[in-house]
Amino acid sequence: MEVFEAISGRRTVKAFTGPALTPDELEPLFDAARWAPNHKLTEPWRFRVLGEASRSALKIAAAGVAVAHAPEGSDSQLIGAVAAKKLDRAPTLVAVSCVRNADPVLEAEDFAATAVAAYIVLLTAHASGFAGYWRTPEVLRDNAGTEALGIGPEEDVLGLLHLGRTEGGLPKPPDRADSSRFVSYLD
Numbered sequence: 804m805e806v807f808e809a810i811s812g813r814r815t816v817k818a819f820t821g822p823a824l825t826p827d828e829l830e831p832l833f834d835a836a837r838w839a840p841n842h843k844l845t846e847p848w849r850f851r852v853l854g855e856a857s858r859s860a861l862k863i864a865a866a867g868v869a870v871a872h873a874p875e876g877s878d879s880q881l882i883g884a885v886a887a888k889k890l891d892r893a894p895t896l897v898a899v900s901c902v903r904n905a906d907p908v909l910e911a912e913d914f915a916a917t918a919v920a921a922y923i924v925l926l927t928a929h930a931s932g933f934a935g936y937w938r939t940p941e942v943l944r945d946n947a948g949t950e951a952l953g954i955g956p957e958e959d960v961l962g963l964l965h966l967g968r969t970e971g972g973l974p975k976p977p978d979r980a981d982s983s984r985f986v987s988y989l990d
């Protein structure tokens with residue numbers, strides 16, 4: 804697939820069908836991510852592909868976090884159950900995190916490089932015929948969630964990639980501003 808076609812054709816997809824991506828299907832995506840631009844070549848990105856046990860642990864954590872944050876008077880048990888169930892929506896879940904750097908400049912650069920690496924995974928998934936969705940669930944902003952995945956305080960979480968297959972066409976893209984709205988050519 805031509806690069807512009809891949810970039811403009813990739814879409815966030817939230818409904819999946821079929822089995823999880825196999826390690827053979829995932830490896831080329833992670834292999835591509837290695838080529839993200841990365842100052843000092845710190846290779847700060849970490850990708851954790853969830854298995855059955857880690858997904859269950861994350862669901863338990865998600866329910867707990869949602870219950871704890873449920874508005875007063877709401878059906879907190881239902882809110883917890885919905886938060887957990889959302890983690891069953893994709894057959895493959897990949898937590899993306901970045902190893903923190905003691906140097907604040909490198910820390911910011913590494914976070915940016917990890918976002919690029921995550922995008923490469925989504926883009927190459929699309930170019931390989933898979934569908935994806937970058938999600939930032941509340942549970943991964945909470946220690947309960949990061950602990951469920953074995954992510955320690957030395958890492959920052961960027962999100963949870965949902966990957967799988969989808970039937971039918973991709974959703975219509977949300978409108979994007981014309982580049983003249985955000986580009987200026989300085990003297």
Ligand SMILES: Cc1cc2nc3c(=O)[nH]c(=O)nc-3n(C[C@H](O)[C@H](O)[C@H](O)COP(=O)(O)O)c2cc1C
Pocket residue numbers: 813814815816937938939940961962976977
């Ligand atoms: C860092 C990041 C976090 C995101 N988190 C969420 C999320 O938590 N929930 C959600 O519905 N979409 C999330 N998205 C997906 C965006 O909503 C989506 O990319 C946007 O609607 C544009 O659609 P497109 O990806 O099809 O172009 C996230 C995207 C990024 C880059």
